[in-house]
Amino acid sequence: MRFMADQLDIGVGLGHGLRLRGPVMVASGTFGYGFDAPLVDRSALGAIVTKGTTPRPRAGNAPTRIAETPSGMLNAIGLQNPGVEHVAREYAPIWASWEVPVIVNVAGDAIQDYVEVARRLDGVAGVAGLELNISCPNVVNGLQFGLDPRLAAELTMAVRRATELPLIVKLTPNVTDIVAVGRAVEAAGADAVSAINTYVGMAIDVRRRRPMLSRGSGGVSGPAIKPMALQAVWQLAAELSIPVIGIGGITTPSDALEFLLAGAVAVQLGTVNYLRPESTREVLDGIAQYMHQHRFNNLRALPIRGVRAMAHA
Numbered sequence: 062m063r064f065m066a067d068q069l070d071i072g073v074g075l076g077h078g079l080r081l082r083g084p085v086m087v088a089s090g091t092f093g094y095g096f097d098a099p100l101v102d103r104s105a106l107g108a109i110v111t112k113g114t115t116p117r118p119r120a121g122n123a124p125t126r127i128a129e130t131p132s133g134m135l136n137a138i139g140l141q142n143p144g145v146e147h148v149a150r151e152y153a154p155i156w157a158s159w160e161v162p163v164i165v166n167v168a169g170d171a172i173q174d175y176v177e178v179a180r181r182l183d184g185v186a187g188v189a190g191l192e193l194n195i196s197c198p199n200v201v202n203g204l205q206f207g208l209d210p211r212l213a214a215e216l217t218m219a220v221r222r223a224t225e226l227p228l229i230v231k232l233t234p235n236v237t238d239i240v241a242v243g244r245a246v247e248a249a250g251a252d253a254v255s256a257i258n259t260y261v262g263m264a265i266d267v268r269r270r271r272p273m274l275s276r277g278s279g280g281v282s283g284p285a286i287k288p289m290a291l292q293a294v295w296q297l298a299a300e301l302s303i304p305v306i307g308i309g310g311i312t313t314p315s316d317a318l319e320f321l322l323a324g325a326v327a328v329q330l331g332t333v334n335y336l337r338p339e340s341t342r343e344v345l346d347g348i349a350q351y352m353h354q355h356r357f358n359n360l361r362a363l364p365i366r367g368v369r370a371m372a373h374a
């Protein structure tokens with residue numbers, strides 16, 4: 062099917078001047094730094110979100126770092142990345158020549174780590190925004206910020222002061238009340254939130270009598286988490302005024318549309334990139350086709366009316 066972008070307004074605003082030409086992004090950790098997927102049609106992407114980046118290079122966890130689970134996968138990569146200096150010097154100049162905006166996912170063990178990365182990337186050509194990973198279950202201290210609304214707000218505020226870049230905060234589902242964390246980061250100056258990161262989980266190899274992953278537990282992603290992710294997005298969209306980006310188990314246009322109908326302004330595709338890298342193009346085309354068929358001429362018209370009231374029902 063031909064993409065009908067010309068007839069439709071599928072642009073998305075994520076705040077702080079960050080505008081995407083379309084609502085389909087690739088999720089952090091499943092697309093490297095944008096260089097490893099030569100077969101992917103970058104023109105289908107609204108934005109690329111990079112692997113989590115820390116102040117200094119990290120080797121990540123020892124193997125085994127991934128395992129397949131029913132309708133999904135487990136990973137405990139442990140934030141393997143080349144460090145912010147390498148990203149700023151070697152990668153950003155290349156991104157500056159791309160049409161698609163690149164958003165750098167930021168991680169760390171302490172507030173100072175996030176601030177350091179944000180400061181280094183502030184004003185660097187080729188970096189369109191930051192996504193703060195306050196929700197990584199696969200490193201020591203990775204989850205701590207995302208579990209506590211007060212800490213999440215403190216971190217967001219500190220990064221906000223360190224950079225003029227658009228700021229997305231990525232939330233963890235491993236909490237009792239994701240909306241409380243969303244509200245806290247909104248009040249602290251986040252321009253948007255993305256939801257969700259992976260669920261903590263594990264698998265055991267019964268033959269060898271040991272966990273599948275070297276670290277024991279890891280993060281569950283893929284279609285298995287979609288219903289929970291969708292409900293988190295539905296609640297967040299009802300409660301927050303800033304844009305919500307939906308993530309979790311999206312593999313088809315219909316999956317993506319569910320998130321957009323629930324109130325997400327854009328979606329990120331993660332695990333599916335490993336299986337079918339052409340999915341991003343198919344999802345974008347499918348959204349355009351749906352809008353055309355149902356006579357929506359812009360994405361803002363998609364969310365189910367009364368999301369707010371229904372989320373409280």
Ligand SMILES: Cc1cc2nc3c(=O)[nH]c(=O)nc-3n(C[C@H](O)[C@H](O)[C@H](O)COP(=O)(O)O)c2cc1C
Pocket residue numbers: 088089090091111112113136138140166194197231257258259281282283284286308309310311329330331332333
């Ligand atoms: C192998 C792998 C590595 C990931 N690395 C990161 C990361 O560095 N930072 C981050 O915020 N999320 C990371 N994620 C989480 C994804 O960005 C996404 O939130 C999650 O996988 C749910 O989406 P999905 O079901 O479409 O994969 C990673 C996921 C996978 C599968």
